[in-house]
Amino acid sequence: MAPARRLFSKRRAAKAVSGKHTIVAVDVGNSAAKIAIGQEPPKPEVDDITAFSGGPGQRLRTISLDQSDWTTGVCRWVRQHVAGDDITWWVSTVNRAASQPLQRCVAEQFASFQWHAIDHRAIPMEIEVDFPDRVGIDRLIGAYAASLRFPRPLVIVDAGSAVTIDWVSGGPSDASTFHGGAILPGIRLQLAALANGTEGIEPTFGSSFGSSIEGGSHVAADRQPNIDVQPNIDVLGPGKNTQQAIRRGVMAGICGGIERLAVDYARTSVKTDASGRVPQIVLTGGDAAAISGFLRVEHVLLPGLVCRGLFDLAWRKCQTGCGGLE
Ligand SMILES: Nc1ncnc2c1ncn2[C@@H]1O[C@H](COP(=O)(O)OP(=O)(O)OP(=O)(O)O)[C@@H](O)[C@H]1O
Ligand SMILES: CC(C)(CO)[C@@H](O)C(=O)NCCC(=O)O
Ligand SMILES: [K+]
Known part of the structure; x- marks a missing residue:
């Protein structure tokens, strides 16, 4: 314990000189928490947003909520990479039942911390929906992050427990x-629904799919859906057995949905986007890599989009006066 304490105080002294401050971005979904560690811009004149949010120092980790001690896992991982307690946590949660215990764990394990749970009012975008406060904050932050990196209009696909396919225009x-x-x-929920709702379909958890979670690791192997991630010529034809038929159905449903909606949204673009550009499709989420291989339209794969957006928001706040981001 003693050496660790010394290390922290040295680091605090370094912080006072450099003025750097640690940001931990946490995106709490229904299956997993995505965590990234970053620092305030190393120099105030850094104006490239990627220098902060996508820089080489950034670390991204996914921790499955299946593990009962996942909150401790998050705190331990942050401890391993950050010396000191002076951290601002920027949090996106669509799962308060999970984020509340995480906040309690952080409060227990870190002597001083700031906790920013982001809501729609913090997102510098027009939000044209019936109830902006009811939209999943992960959707809004992902949309914001994508709109800073790619020309609009955009179709943002977050393939997690649920797959969301959203439209962002430039005004x-x-x-x-x-x-x-x-x-x-999402894939896992579709498989579970088929297994739960039919007598003839067995649950398909049991193997493979190890690379589906962004950033890899921390995913219990025995809970992973058994769907091939490699696109294969076989999958073009009809499924010849139950597993193939399910795989065909689930992947065609999601990919076909994305392809169709991108076209449909673009058709409405006369009203919502004056640029006339072909929409850029941005894909993120735990199943993004699996889906990418089956998509027939051009797209970019960007892991950790919501965490990047949290850093973008922190960076933006910093521009109007950091001071520990409070
Ligand atoms: N052990 C696991 N537990 C849950 N999902 C897993 C696991 N292993 C792989 N996956 C895949 O990852 C997907 C979940 O992705 P992700 O972690 O991005 O979801 P999420 O952000 O929690 O979801 P949402 O934001 O929709 O609530 C599941 O559909 C599943 O196919
Ligand atoms: C759809 C999910 C589960 C995707 O993470 C999340 O964004 C959410 O809980 N949204 C609330 C409903 C809505 O976005 O309209
Ligand atoms: K998500």
């Missing part, structure tokens, strides 16, 4: 507009 001013989108069950 005549520089502001982006979030227009809502579509929500469908």
Whole structure:
């Protein structure tokens, strides 16, 4: 214990000189928490947003909520990479039952911390939906992060427990507009629904799919859905057995949905985007890599989009006066 304490105080002294401050971005979903560690911009004049949010120093980790001690896992991982307790946690949660215990764990394990749970009012975008406060904050932050990195209009696909397929346009001013989108069950939920709702289909948890979680690791192997991630010529034809048929159905449903909605949204773009550009599709989430291989439209794969967006928001706040980001 003693050496660790000394290390912390040395680091605190270093912070006072450099003015750096640690940001931990946490995206709490229904299956997993995604965590990234970053620092305030090393120099105030850094104006490239990627220098902060996507820089080489950034670490991204996914921790499955299946593990009963996942909150301790998060704190331990942060401890391993950050010396000291002076951390601002920027949090996106669509699962308060999970984020509340995490906050309690952080309060127990870190002597001083700041906790920013982001809501829609913090997102510098127009939000054109019926109830902006009811949209999953992960959707809004992902949309914001994508709109800073790619030309609009955008189709943002977050393939997690649920798959969300959202539309973001650019307006005549520089502001982006979030227009809502579509929500469908993700791969794992679709497999579970088929198993639960039929007598003839067995649960398909049991093997493979290890690389599906962004950043890898910390995913219990015995809970992973058994769906091949490699696109294979076989999957073009009809499934010849139950497993193949399920795989065909689930992947075609999700990929077909993305392809179709991108076209449909673009058709509405006369109203919502004046640029006339072909929409850029941005894909993120635990199943993004699996889905990417089956998609027939051009897209970019960007792991940790919501964590990147949390850093973007922290960076933005910093521009208007950091001071520990409070
Ligand atoms: N052990 C696991 N537990 C849960 N999901 C897993 C696991 N292993 C792989 N996956 C895959 O990862 C997907 C979940 O991705 P992700 O972690 O991005 O979800 P999430 O952010 O928690 O979801 P949401 O934001 O929709 O609540 C599941 O659909 C599943 O196919
Ligand atoms: C759809 C999910 C589960 C995706 O993480 C999340 O964004 C959420 O709980 N949203 C609330 C409903 C909505 O976005 O309209
Ligand atoms: K998510």
